[in-house]
Amino acid sequence: MRKVIILFSMFALISSPVLAGFDSWSTETEKDPFSGGIRVTVDYSSSLRSGVVIFCDDAQSGIQVRMIPGFAYEPSLADVTPEIEFAIDGQRLLGQEGQTGSVGDNLAISETNLTGDNAKTFVSAFAQAKRQIAIKDGISDRPYLLTARHSKKAGEALVTCMESQKH
Helix, strand or coil: CHHHHHHHHHHHHHHHHHHCCECCEEEEEEECCCCCCEEEEEEEECCCCCEEEEEEECCCCCEEEEEECCCECCHHHHHCCCEEEEEECCEEEEEEECEEEEECCCEEEEEEEECHHHHHHHHHHHHCCCCEEEEECCCCCCCEEEECCCHHHHHHHHHHHHHHCCC
């Protein structure tokens, strides 16, 4: 029995890193040699094929929010102009038109560029999120209901990036 418990414990320890990085926000900051700015990338992976990515470059204006629902891009999506909506901790913040496209292995995306007051409203609320960050991408049958785990650190990085923008 003792050997079984030890083997089970070792298996649990070995397999747990597989889940690392899923269902929480992560942040990467790096110098972008093409824009000359500092680029902040914030992402939330729901699975190997789906998630949300937010880009901010202090040499540009605003942020780009990209949702990847995990299904293949179909040419008919080119005719769709998605209405993308954001809610933080149960409060709807804003909605804005976006566009569709594909990334990687022909995965469909919905994305929008938030600028001005919309960007400031979203980033400020994101940095203060306590429970949930929800996004409707306009092409999926249900919204992304994402935990706010590690969103404070990610939000602070986005706030710093936006404050450093020159535009």
